Amino acid sequence: GQQLNQSPQSMFIQxxxxxxxxxxxxxxxxxxxxxxxxxxEGPVLLIALYKAGELTSNGRLTAQFGITRKDSFLNISASIxxxxxxxxxxxxxxxxxxKLTFGTGTRLQVTL
Amino acid sequence: NAGVMxxxxxxxxxxxxxxxxxxxxxxxxSHVYWYRQLPEEGLKFMVYLQKENxxxxxxxxxxxxxxxxxxxxxxxxxxxxxxxxxSAAYFCASSLNSGTYHNEQFFGxxxxxxVL
Numbered sequence: 001g002q003q004l005n006q007s008p009q010s011m012f013i014q015x016x017x018x019x020x021x022x023x024x025x026x027x028x029x030x031x032x033x034x035x036x037x038x039x040x041e042g043p044v045l046l047i048a049l050y051k052a053g054e055l056t057s058n059g060r061l062t063a064q065f066g067i068t069r070k071d072s073f074l075n076i077s078a079s080i081x082x083x084x085x086x087x088x089x090x091x092x093x094x095x096x097x098x099k100l101t102f103g104t105g106t107r108l109q110v111t112l
Numbered sequence: 113n114a115g116v117m118x119x120x121x122x123x124x125x126x127x128x129x130x131x132x133x134x135x136x137x138x139x140x141x142s143h144v145y146w147y148r149q150l151p152e153e154g155l156k157f158m159v160y161l162q163k164e165n166x167x168x169x170x171x172x173x174x175x176x177x178x179x180x181x182x183x184x185x186x187x188x189x190x191x192x193x194x195x196x197x198x199s200a201a202y203f204c205a206s207s208l209n210s211g212t213y214h215n216e217q218f219f220g221x222x223x224x225x226x227v228l
Contacts (some may be wrong), residue, residue, distance in 0.1 A: 004154075033217075042219035043203070048216050092215075093157065098143070098167065099168060100157060100217060102154035102155045102156070103154055104154055
């Protein structure tokens, strides 16, 4: 079945640094969604991407839909302590828009 | 504008008991989804419902699990005769549309089920 692999699995960065993470798939996706999950909470939608090559920003966050439709990237600029959490990519599963497949997650930790 | 509501937030059950998890979608949303998350893992799809209809239950275990979304009231995920392996966080999401585009799913805070 479809699988979304995220890298890095975890990262420690200093406050103020920029962060890059990516999500890759063995099959094509028509939509990419990026979520952030804080401990004990549900995922919060950050950015949605719908077209290959699309670049979308949300504040300090920028995400791109890869040209091959098999990958997506998320960048966070000038990280702050509240960026700590787990970032998941997700996309519709098996051609059906309604089921989301989630990636393996990137755990971000920020040191002061 | 209230988001997706789930209750209870935490639920403890003994093996063999029943667990009932409730989800109220965002206002105006008629599509509801349930996902399960084990520690240190991503979310796994379980079931997709619209009012009074189960659209896709391909991720639901064949036994002991059931879901409904009645005409009135919240969606319910029901687990009968719980076992320790059912311990997980269960998340509900809702969306405005279900088409290929602009079907962003918004998640609730989850119910953390612990089976003793």
